[in-house]
Amino acid sequence: MSQPIHLSIDAMGGDQGSRLVVLATLAFLKSRPDVVVTLVGDESDIQQHIPSTVGESLLARICFLHTDNTVGMAERAGDVLRSKQSSSMWQAIALVADAKADACVSGGNTGALMAIGCKLIKTFDGVRRPAICKLIPTYTGTSLLLDLGANINCSAGQLEQFGVMGSALAQLSGVAKPSVALLNIGTERSKGSSTIQAAAEALRQREGINFTGFIEGNDLYSGKVDVVVCDGLVGNVALKVSEGVANFVFSSLAEAFLSSWWGRFSGWMARPVLSHWRRSFNPSRYNGAAFLGLRRTLVKSHGGADQLGFEQALHVAVTQVLARIPERIESCLKQG
Structure with missing residues (x-):
């Protein structure tokens, strides 16, 4: 059996908090048995939104990375780069940058998401x-x-x-x-x-x-x-x-x-x-927009997305990973 796709999810990003992210993730995992996830954020807050009816086999595909810190929607990207290394957004992207996850999805601050992505994942040469x-x-x-x-x-x-x-x-x-x-x-x-x-x-x-x-x-x-x-x-x-x-x-x-x-x-x-x-x-x-030009997959979900929308953002991330989009775009850039 091939390795499952590993998604890193900023559970604290977006306008509607962790509950929507958790419920969307659970629904998504039911439809994609080839995916495992790491939910990054306040673990006690995340855990309280997981229904008691969720089976052990599904829970086994979910890991947690605890952090108390978050990136606010109104925070400036420069301030985030200087002081938010312990935030859920930073840590979620770091998992991808360190090749511990295949893709990251966040509904958080767009400017901060791009800034952290550029710093940790980095862009292709010339981009x-x-x-x-x-x-x-x-x-x-x-x-x-x-x-x-x-x-x-x-x-x-x-x-x-x-x-x-x-x-x-x-x-x-x-x-x-x-x-x-x-x-x-x-x-x-x-x-x-x-x-x-x-x-x-x-x-x-x-x-x-x-x-x-x-x-x-x-x-x-x-x-x-x-x-x-x-x-x-x-x-x-x-x-x-x-x-x-x-x-x-x-x-x-x-x-x-x-x-x-x-x-x-x-x-x-x-x-x-x-x-x-x-x-x-x-x-x-x-819903679900990819940052083209980064060396690995980073997907932005609309901050106000509903559960279906966040599920779609997760699907976009998986599609990008399966199609090896970053590597193939790099090849196209080199041809130019």
């Missing part, structure tokens, strides 16, 4: 900072979007690297010749800042990259391209606005259906369609 990358739903399936918040101000060289890494990840997912575009304020070649223009020119000149030019925000979910590249500020805002619009639309529909007897009848008739729509585009199904 200054990693990019947060995740799948987004589209009309035709899914596309990759990066960066989603790790790098607020990006140079043209960084945007070019993001395009290369995103293209490599798409290829590893089965797309033979991924199309890559830069998110911009227009599709004309003259549009955008000097940084965007320089990044576009670099991607046009780069062999092995199918660069198609610019894409606007209204086409983000069209499926016209396989990889959408932008800086972290634009990407994070685009993602959060999209999530807000989806929630607004669904809530507005729910209110409309409850406003009258005819609305309630229409809602009852439309329920199967709406349920299918909600399942298909539920943000939780797309």
